Amino acid sequence: MGLSLLLVGCGKMGQAMLGGWIDDGIIPAEIVVIDPNAENLAVALDLKCRGVEAAADMPTDFMPDVIVLAVKPQIITDVLPIFRAFAEKGSLVVSIAAGTRLATFEAAFGESAAIVRAMPNTPAAVHQGMIVCCPNGHVSSAQKSDCDRLMRAIGEVAWIEDEELMDAVTGLSGSGPAYVFYMIETMTAAGVKAGLPEGLAVQLAQQTVAGAGALARASDEDAAQLRKNVTSPNGTTAAGLAVLMDDASGLGPLMERTVAAATRRSRELG
């Protein structure tokens, strides 16, 4: 791809993106990773990146095309001043921090800095991420295309103009893998309660979620029709769905509250 990249923060999400990029050989040029956490830095070194514990240890001649900020929202404003010079010289800054608004970066880097606020998710590690990008007004079309190619290498990309949507994006696709993993956990536990050996229950729950996801993605039919296709009149699925789709206690109202709570928290973090 020919881009030079600086990744700031190589924790859970930084590693997921890095793994996806490197695994695909998508960054043949230069990549430098900064992380003070020795264990996390070791992951970057294992992936053959240049890794340093602090910005002060970066190679002096390094000028990244793209800086990806992947530190916690709670500390992000502390680290921004260190990277101002890069932003002034034309690096594109991509932040994946939940809640942190474009205006925060413009305040730290100057009004004319090129910033993309992005929200990925951890399936990026296997090139199955969902990444939503929201640019500020100073991102050039070349920078947008660089960011798009970078993100497309680790999943599906959507661009939005309205930053207000980023909190709901975070509540749905940013946090969403956790909801699905919990679904796998609960399906497994329910299978064990129904008499299945644990290993078999894990296999059934994982493959059912993966297979249903793949079918939903590949099919021309929407999820509601795919659900109906499983449901024989007066059969087993109808009996299960009567519980799961209960108006008051079913998954619908529960998911609505779940996404709303995560969306609210994203707003608070900002």
Ligand SMILES: NC(=O)C1=CN([C@@H]2O[C@H](COP(=O)(O)OP(=O)(O)OC[C@H]3O[C@@H](n4cnc5c(N)ncnc54)[C@H](OP(=O)(O)O)[C@@H]3O)[C@@H](O)[C@H]2O)C=CC1
């Ligand atoms: N996890 C996820 O699924 C997603 C996370 N995000 C966002 O990604 C960001 C990172 O989240 P996540 O990966 O989960 O968090 P982690 O805590 O796993 O990773 C953050 C990493 O940054 C390191 N760090 C701390 N200070 C600095 C610094 N000054 N310079 C460089 N690195 C530093 C941390 O080290 P130490 O451990 O020592 O503090 C840690 O290794 C957050 O803003 C989050 O909102 C977005 C989408 C999904």
Ligand SMILES: O=C(O)[C@@H]1CCC=N1
């Ligand atoms: O839990 C969080 O705050 C981050 C943002 C989206 C997923 N993980």
